[in-house]
Amino acid sequence: MTQILHNKEERPLPARTRWAILAVVLAADVLDLLDATITNIAAPTIARDLGGGAALVQWLGTSYALALGVLLVPGGRLGDKYGRRRMFLYGLAGFVAASLACGLATTSATLVLARLTQGACAALVIPQGFGILGATWPRDQIGKAFSLFGPVMGLSAVGGPILAGFLVDADLAGLGWRPMFLINLLVGGATLLAAYRLLPRDTGSAQVTLDGPGAALLCAALLGLLGGLIDGSAHGWTGRPLTLLLLGLALFAGFCHRQRTAAAPLIQPSLLRNRGFTAGLVLGLVAFAATAGLLYVISLYFQRGLGRSPADTALGLIPLSLGIVLASVACYRLIHAYGRRLVVAGLLIVLAGCGYLALLVADSGTSVSSWALVPPVLLLGVGMGTCFGTVYDVTIGDIAPEEAGSASGSLNAVQQVANAIGAAAVTTVYFHSADGGETHAMTVSLTAVAVATALCLPLVRLLPRTAGGEQHH
Numbered sequence: 001m002t003q004i005l006h007n008k009e010e011r012p013l014p015a016r017t018r019w020a021i022l023a024v025v026l027a028a029d030v031l032d033l034l035d036a037t038i039t040n041i042a043a044p045t046i047a048r049d050l051g052g053g054a055a056l057v058q059w060l061g062t063s064y065a066l067a068l069g070v071l072l073v074p075g076g077r078l079g080d081k082y083g084r085r086r087m088f089l090y091g092l093a094g095f096v097a098a099s100l101a102c103g104l105a106t107t108s109a110t111l112v113l114a115r116l117t118q119g120a121c122a123a124l125v126i127p128q129g130f131g132i133l134g135a136t137w138p139r140d141q142i143g144k145a146f147s148l149f150g151p152v153m154g155l156s157a158v159g160g161p162i163l164a165g166f167l168v169d170a171d172l173a174g175l176g177w178r179p180m181f182l183i184n185l186l187v188g189g190a191t192l193l194a195a196y197r198l199l200p201r202d203t204g205s206a207q208v209t210l211d212g213p214g215a216a217l218l219c220a221a222l223l224g225l226l227g228g229l230i231d232g233s234a235h236g237w238t239g240r241p242l243t244l245l246l247l248g249l250a251l252f253a254g255f256c257h258r259q260r261t262a263a264a265p266l267i268q269p270s271l272l273r274n275r276g277f278t279a280g281l282v283l284g285l286v287a288f289a290a291t292a293g294l295l296y297v298i299s300l301y302f303q304r305g306l307g308r309s310p311a312d313t314a315l316g317l318i319p320l321s322l323g324i325v326l327a328s329v330a331c332y333r334l335i336h337a338y339g340r341r342l343v344v345a346g347l348l349i350v351l352a353g354c355g356y357l358a359l360l361v362a363d364s365g366t367s368v369s370s371w372a373l374v375p376p377v378l379l380l381g382v383g384m385g386t387c388f389g390t391v392y393d394v395t396i397g398d399i400a401p402e403e404a405g406s407a408s409g410s411l412n413a414v415q416q417v418a419n420a421i422g423a424a425a426v427t428t429v430y431f432h433s434a435d436g437g438e439t440h441a442m443t444v445s446l447t448a449v450a451v452a453t454a455l456c457l458p459l460v461r462l463l464p465r466t467a468g469g470e471q472h473h
Helices: 002-010 015-050 053-082 084-104 108-125 128-136 142-147 149-170 179-198 212-235 239-261 275-305 310-316 318-338 341-367 370-388 391-395 401-436 438-462 468-472
Strands: none
Touching: 015 053, 015 084, 015 108, 015 128, 015 149, 015 179, 015 275, 015 310, 053 084, 053 108, 053 128, 053 212, 053 275, 053 401, 084 108, 084 128, 084 179, 108 128, 128 142, 142 149, 149 179, 149 310, 149 318, 212 239, 212 401, 275 310, 275 341, 275 370, 275 391, 275 401, 275 438, 310 318, 310 370, 318 341, 318 370, 341 370, 341 391, 341 438, 391 401, 401 438
């Protein structure tokens, strides 16, 4: 890394090369976001094709987010140790190969294993992006590069589910849902070739240490907990899911002990002693889990309850995606003026959206019209976007500047883990309640999300009053 910065000062890269490197990093992030969300729409179709039932629906999103979240921090440190370019290339090559395995999967087990591999490879790629840009862009111009991430990610969040829905409905060459993953061979392959040609070499630092046992313990613990939860909801609460839950709890206790004794823990102990950071960590875990699960059950209700096709479901979720994007952009401008009050506003708007949608579903059941769903779905998107755009900025409001990198990496990892937990937990509530009908399952799920969101409100008082950028920049 030192060598890259030194070369940049002596021989700055041409502007065309810098922009091309930015395009490579953005393409990799877009691939990650698309593959994290595409199964929200396609899960019911995939489950019908492979015969995986409710358990496969739950594992499709959970497996990717789990691997990505657990390995995100170790992935960043591997880049520091062995070189960001090397980890970026290895991770992207693995991601493309795992996408091929997803597209060719013939059983639910092989597909879930391929999704886990996709998430693990993404965890090697994503943490390297900002470091690569920091090493190739002049400090006075890098803001231009970073400013593109919000709009590009926003468009991907809106376009990803739409693309997935239309690809499933198009049934290209009779392949059904498989082109969703196979398209990564073209996009990912082109990105890999460009990265090989453009990314500068760096040597890393042998002094960087990794907590491999800690990451392994956390991954095994979450696999046990989520596996028990999914297995119990799909096949009944017999000895097997209960054993998995107990094993997961025991492994998580081992992970906590490891974090107190490891030389380079995944989360710095000093951060956990910060009341505001810990409150934000817990609040983000619960809020992101609730909303991630809600995205899944809305898609399930649209397809199972309202009988919509994947493409129609994707179109029905456009108001939610637009709400998230618009609120996130607005909060970026308001965060320093309003601080943690925006977090309260976001949580309250999500509560209002849950109540609105629950009343509408309870009143109209499976005959609710598409236009009637637009206002509550849009409201939920605005609430989510307000939370997404503020809670972690506020959480780092009073941490020390030297802890900012570790705090940001830990929070991003927790968000992905929350997505995995939410996809499993809220869909478990949905499927467990489905015996009473799709309308009943949806109202119970919305109630569960509302309760989880309401529990977050008292934690807001423990957060710093202002956002991190206001204090550190």
